[in-house]
Structure formats: C-alpha cells, structure tokens
Amino acid sequence: MTLIYQINRSKRRRNLAIKVAKGKLEIQAPWHMPEATIRAFVNDKHAWIDKHLQRQRRQLDALAPRLWESGExxxxxxxxxxxxxxxxxxxxxxxxxxxxxxxxxxxxxxxxxxxxxxxxxxxxxxxxxxxxxxxxxxxxxxxxxxxxxxxxxxxxxxxxxxxxxxxxxxxxxxxxxxxxxxxxxxxxxxxxxxxxxxxxxxxxxxxxxxxxxxxxxxxxxxxxxxxxxxxxxxxxxxx
Ligand SMILES: [Zn+2]
CATH class of the missing domain: 3.30.2010.10 (Metalloproteases ("zincins"), catalytic domain)
Known part of the structure; x- marks a missing residue:
C-alpha cells in the first residue's frame, strides 16, 4: 500500500514527526530536510503508520455521522x-x-x-x-x-x-x-x-x-x- 501524506514544514522544527489524525497521515518536517530523507523515514515507519491509520479508519467507519436527530x-x-x-x-x-x-x-x-x-x-x-x-x-x-x-x-x-x-x-x-x-x-x-x-x-x-x-x-x-x-x-x- 502506498501511503498518501501531507508534509508540513516548519522553521522551528528540528526532527521529523508523524501525525495520524482523523484517518489521515501528516508528516511534520524541518524546513530544509530533503524529500528523500522524509520518504525514507515514512517507509521505515510504514508498519506502525499503517496500523494506526487502519485503526482510526475503522473507528470512523463504525460510527454514523452525527445529525442530532431522534434515535441517535x-x-x-x-x-x-x-x-x-x-x-x-x-x-x-x-x-x-x-x-x-x-x-x-x-x-x-x-x-x-x-x-x-x-x-x-x-x-x-x-x-x-x-x-x-x-x-x-x-x-x-x-x-x-x-x-x-x-x-x-x-x-x-x-x-x-x-x-x-x-x-x-x-x-x-x-x-x-x-x-x-x-x-x-x-x-x-x-x-x-x-x-x-x-x-x-x-x-x-x-x-x-x-x-x-x-x-x-x-x-x-x-x-x-x-x-x-x-x-x-x-x-x-x-x-
Ligand atoms: Zn499535560
């Protein structure tokens, strides 16, 4: 599975960080870090990321969106x-x-x-x-x-x-x-x-x-x- 992710660069950040939120993957990276380094890091953590993404997606899928209606x-x-x-x-x-x-x-x-x-x-x-x-x-x-x-x-x-x-x-x-x-x-x-x-x-x-x-x-x-x-x-x- 190819992971789709967004890279957010920051001038203050020193290390790479992974954020799995609302079923989506986001990588927080230092300003000048080469794309290849980021890709290698993500590949390295692939199993961990995949596990967390899948768990979040299962949780989101298991619930119906809130409509504030009777019976919810x-x-x-x-x-x-x-x-x-x-x-x-x-x-x-x-x-x-x-x-x-x-x-x-x-x-x-x-x-x-x-x-x-x-x-x-x-x-x-x-x-x-x-x-x-x-x-x-x-x-x-x-x-x-x-x-x-x-x-x-x-x-x-x-x-x-x-x-x-x-x-x-x-x-x-x-x-x-x-x-x-x-x-x-x-x-x-x-x-x-x-x-x-x-x-x-x-x-x-x-x-x-x-x-x-x-x-x-x-x-x-x-x-x-x-x-x-x-x-x-x-x-x-x-x-
Ligand atoms: Zn605290």
Whole structure:
C-alpha cells in the first residue's frame, strides 16, 4: 500500500514527526530536510503508520455521522443515552434514565438548535461534575486550582494556565468516569509541574495509578470523541 501524506514544514522544527489524525497521515518536517530523507523515514515507519491509520479508519467507519436527530446515541460519562427530539413552544433539555429529551422551537433552524441546546446541557453537567470533584478533592495534596471552567477545545482535553486556572472541553464527559478523573488529575499536577518532566509523571502516577490506561483510552478514542461530526466512540476494542 502506498501511503498518501501531507508534509508540513516548519522553521522551528528540528526532527521529523508523524501525525495520524482523523484517518489521515501528516508528516511534520524541518524546513530544509530533503524529500528523500522524509520518504525514507515514512517507509521505515510504514508498519506502525499503517496500523494506526487502519485503526482510526475503522473507528470512523463504525460510527454514523452525527445529525442530532431522534434515535441517535449520545453518552454521558460513557453511559449511552438515546436522543429524543421534539418540537415545542420553547427549548428544553432533560435526561430521564437512558434517554435525553430535547425540544426545539418550530422557528429554529432544524439542525442547529438541538445541537446548541445539548452542548450547553453538557457544559452545565460538566461544571457540576467538576464542582463535586473539587468539593471532595483532598487539600493535603496541595494542588488547588484558582478557577475551573468548561470550554470547547477540539484538539485537547484540558489545559492549565500559569494563573492556575484549569479548563476542560465538554467533550471529555463523553468518556467513562475513570478517564475523566485522570484528565482532571493530569491538569491538576501541572499546578506543581508546569511541564511533562519525569517529576510530573511521578506525581500523576502517585495520584492516579491507572493513568497509563487512561492515556491509552484517550489516544485511541480521541479521533471520534473530539470530532464534532461524531462525538461518540465504539465500545469494542478493535485491536
Ligand atoms: Zn499535560
């Protein structure tokens, strides 16, 4: 199989890097590196690239594109919910067990309104989850953020600023609870170690012993969970 890829050159980059995203291959290369060197590198990593590309494509193919219509599967903390959309005089959103009921107004642009209503539901629920989390987070760890909030990132799960503020994407709460917890702890550890040094990972391991499984989960499922066209994942491990 011939690999099709895009080369992105950067003046700041020193080494070659492979990026497999949304079922596509991208090579990040230093500005002046000869094309032949890049090709040799890609050939060398062919098996690895192929494995990851195929896995991502399988994941994308296994899910239907999100249309925000009745009958679609959504998830809250990994638990599946069936979406039920109806028209009413005003907007509303309510979860009853395994169903999420959303109403849209007759005047709305059909697709946009349930989507925005549901996203704001996720954001409110995620904020409440974080409030509960921090209410029980032990003070003796010495890791206390100045604020926390929910955002809309598409290529990362969360971040920590120099001002000790934590922010997470609402899409994180599509993942199972143990994965969510790991991401929050990861960002909390940045309050002490503003880097990904050995000391940082030691701290993460201490506070979240299963962090490696969570990191693997995020790497595997990020391709569809963070993707606005899917916002879901397949349960079965396709490896
Ligand atoms: Zn980090």
């Amino acid at each position: 599967r959504l998830r809250w903390l990994g638990e599946p919910m069936t979406l039920k959309v109806a028209t009413a005089t005003r907007k509303s959103v309510e979860r009853y067990g395994a169903e999420l009921f959303v109403t849209k107004t007759a005047r709305s642009q059909a697709v946009k309104e349930p989507r925005l209503t549901i996203i704001s539901w996720y954001k409110r629920q995620a904020e409440a989850w974080l409030d509960d989390f921090f209410a029980t987070w032990p003070e003796h760890h010495g890791l206390t953020p100045s604020t926390w909030s929910i955002g809309d990132f598409t290529s990362k799960w969360g971040h920590c600023t120099r001002k000790q503020a934590l922010k997470f994407t609402w899409k994180l709460w599509i993942a199972p609870p143990w994965v969510v917890r790991n991401v929050v702890i990861h960002e909390l550890c940045h309050l002490k170690e503003f880097n990904h040094s050995k000391a940082f990972w030691r701290l993460v391991e201490q506070l979240s012993p299963d962090y490696q499984a969570a990191e693997a989960w995020l790497r595997q499922h990020g391709v569809t969970v963070l993707n606005a066209d899917y916002l879901d994942y397949c349960d079965e491990n396709s490896d």
